Amino acid sequence: MKKEQITKKNNFFILLAIAFIAGGCDLLDIFNDDATTYHIDDGLYKIRSLAGNYLSYDTGSVPNCSKQDQSNAWYLRKAAVNGYNLFKGRENSDTLDLNQNRDIEGNTVQLWYSFNNTPAQRWFFEQNSDGSYKIVTSNESGRVITDNGAAQITIKTYNNLNTQKWKIERVTGEEARFIKYRQIMRDVNKFNYDEIVIRNANGQTDASLKDKIAVNPNKENMIEGEYVVLHLPNNVWAQCQEPKKMIDAFDSVYEAEIELLGRSESIHDGKMVFLTDYNPTAAWMYAAWDYCAFSKGAAEDFLSSGNEWVRYEHPGWGVGHEIGHTMVSRGMGNLFTAYAGESWCNVFNIYALEKAGLKEFSRDFAAGTARTYYGDNNKYAQYAGRDYDTLSNAERVTDILAVNTFIFLKFPVLLIDTYGWDGMRTFFTKAANDNAGGVRTDAIQDKIDYMAVQLSLAYQMDLSYLLDYWRVSPSNTAKARIAHLPKERLIAANYGM
Numbered sequence: 001m002k003k004e005q006i007t008k009k010n011n012f013f014i015l016l017a018i019a020f021i022a023g024g025c026d027l028l029d030i031f032n033d034d035a036t037t038y039h040i041d042d043g044l045y046k047i048r049s050l051a052g053n054y055l056s057y058d059t060g061s062v063p064n065c066s067k068q069d070q071s072n073a074w075y076l077r078k079a080a081v082n083g084y085n086l087f088k089g090r091e092n093s094d095t096l097d098l099n100q101n102r103d104i105e106g107n108t109v110q111l112w113y114s115f116n117n118t119p120a121q122r123w124f125f126e127q128n129s130d131g132s133y134k135i136v137t138s139n140e141s142g143r144v145i146t147d148n149g150a151a152q153i154t155i156k157t158y159n160n161l162n163t164q165k166w167k168i169e170r171v172t173g174e175e176a177r178f179i180k181y182r183q184i185m186r187d188v189n190k191f192n193y194d195e196i197v198i199r200n201a202n203g204q205t206d207a208s209l210k211d212k213i214a215v216n217p218n219k220e221n222m223i224e225g226e227y228v229v230l231h232l233p234n235n236v237w238a239q240c241q242e243p244k245k246m247i248d249a250f251d252s253v254y255e256a257e258i259e260l261l262g263r264s265e266s267i268h269d270g271k272m273v274f275l276t277d278y279n280p281t282a283a284w285m286y287a288a289w290d291y292c293a294f295s296k297g298a299a300e301d302f303l304s305s306g307n308e309w310v311r312y313e314h315p316g317w318g319v320g321h322e323i324g325h326t327m328v329s330r331g332m333g334n335l336f337t338a339y340a341g342e343s344w345c346n347v348f349n350i351y352a353l354e355k356a357g358l359k360e361f362s363r364d365f366a367a368g369t370a371r372t373y374y375g376d377n378n379k380y381a382q383y384a385g386r387d388y389d390t391l392s393n394a395e396r397v398t399d400i401l402a403v404n405t406f407i408f409l410k411f412p413v414l415l416i417d418t419y420g421w422d423g424m425r426t427f428f429t430k431a432a433n434d435n436a437g438g439v440r441t442d443a444i445q446d447k448i449d450y451m452a453v454q455l456s457l458a459y460q461m462d463l464s465y466l467l468d469y470w471r472v473s474p475s476n477t478a479k480a481r482i483a484h485l486p487k488e489r490l491i492a493a494n495y496g497m
C-alpha cells in the first residue's frame with residue numbers, strides 16, 4: 001500500500017476497528033468508508049470527469065476524452081502488485097500506460113498493446129470527499145490523469161480541477177456483455193463501434209432473425225444465443241436459411257461441453273464469442289483465450305459444404321474442437337495437457353457429438369483425423385483411433401505423443417466406451433475446481449501425474465498400466481498414490497496386459 005493512502009483519518013479508524021475486533025464488536029464495515037483505493041471490484045466501468053467527458057478510446061490509437069458514452073467503458077482489474085490495470089472494453093485488450101513511465105508534468109498516457117503490469121500500467125484510484133476519484137500514477141509523485149478534451153490525456157499535478165476528478169459507474173448486464181463482444185470484434189478485425197450490430201436470438205424464429213440480419217447487410221452481425229455469440233460474414237448469413245437453428249446448434253455444443261466441465265460457466269462469463277477473423281493470415285479455425293474464430297475461408301466453407309446436418313444439428317467437428325480447447329485451457333488451466341494438447345479438446349467434442357446423436361460420426365472422425373494429417377500409409381496414422389489396438393508393441397514408438405497427439409485420443413475414448421462418461425465428468429469437474437482454486441502444473445511430468453492420479457480417482461481404478469502403454473508413464477510417486485485402487489482390467493486385457 002502506498003504510504004500517502006494511510007491518512008490520519010484511516011489510522012484512527014484502523015485503531016478503532018482493532019479495538020472493536022478485540023471487543024468482539026461488528027463495526028468492521030467502517031473500512032468500507034475509508035479512503036484507500038482497493039474497494040473497487042474488478043469489472044467494466046465508465047469513467048467520467050466532473051468536466052463532463054468520458055475517458056475514451058474512440059479515436060483508436062490514443063486515449064482522450066469525449067462526450068460519447070457508448071463505446072467508452074474500461075475494464076478495471078486489481079493489479080498483481082498494487083493499484084489497478086485499465087483495459088479497453090475487455091480484460092485482454094490494450095492497456096492504459098504512462099508513456100515511458102516518465103512521471104513528469106504533461107507526459108502523455110497511451111494505449112499499449114501488450115499487458116506487462118509494469119508501474120507504467122498501474123494506477124491508483126484515490127477517493128475525494130465528494131465521492132469522485134483522482135487517478136494517480138503509481139510513482140508517488142501525486143500527478144493525476146487530466147481530461148484534455150479531444151486531445152490525448154496527460155498527467156499533471158493535482159490542482160483540485162474538475163478535469164482531474166472522475167466519477168466511475170459500473171456497467172453490467174446486456175450493456176456490459178455487448179461492449180465486450182464489440183471489443184473482441186474491434187481488437188481482431190479493427191472495426192469501428194458503429195460497424196457492429198448485435199442481436200439477441202432469444203424468442204426469435206428463423207424468419208424473424210433472418211429479417212433482422214437483412215436490415216444491416218453492410219454491417220457485421222453478431223447474434224447472441226444462450227451460450228454462444230456468433231458472428232459470420234454477411235454473405236454467409238445470407239445463405240443461412242435457418243439462423244435460429246444454427247445458433248441453437250452452437251449453443252447445444254457449448255452447453256454439452258460446459259456440462260461435462262461441471263457447469264463452470266464463469267469461464268466465459270456465461271457466453272463465448274465465436275467470430276470470423278478477416279485477417280488473411282488467420283489460421284483456418286482457432287481458439288483464443290476468450291473467443292474462438294473462423295477464418296473467412298472456414299466461415300464460407302462452413303455453409304457451402306452441403307452438409308445440412310453439420311449446420312443445424314451440430315456445427316461440425318471444428319467448432320466442437322475449438323470450443324473444447326477453451327474448456328481445456330481456460331476451464332482447466334491445461335493442468336494435464338501434456339504435449340501438444342490436441343486430444344483432450346476432442347473428448348469434449350465427442351461428448352457434444354454424442355449428445356447430438358452423432359456417436360458413430362464422432363468415432364469415425366477421430367480415427368480418420370490422423371490419416372488426414374499424415375496420409376494413409378504413414379506409420380503414425382496407423383496408431384490413431386480404433387486401429388491403435390491392432391498394432392504390436394514393436395510397432396509403437398516412444399515419441400508417439402510428441403508426433404501425433406490424436407493417437408492418444410484412443411485412450412480416453414476407450415475409457416468412455418467401457419466405463420461411461422461419469423468418471424470423465426468427475427475428472428474434468430475436479431480439474432476445473434482446482435484451476436479456479438489456483439492449482440497449477442508446469443513440467444510435463446507434473447501434468448501426466450495430475451492426469452494419472454485424478455483420472456484414476458475419478459474412475460476409481462488404477463490406470464497406470466494403460467498410461468504406461470500409451471507412453472505417458474506416471475512417476476513412481478503418482479503410482480503410489482493410486483496403488484490402493486483396483487487395477488483397470490477390461491481394457492488392459494485387450495492389450496495383453
Ligand SMILES: [Zn+2]
Pocket residue numbers: 321325342345
Ligand atoms: Zn486444435
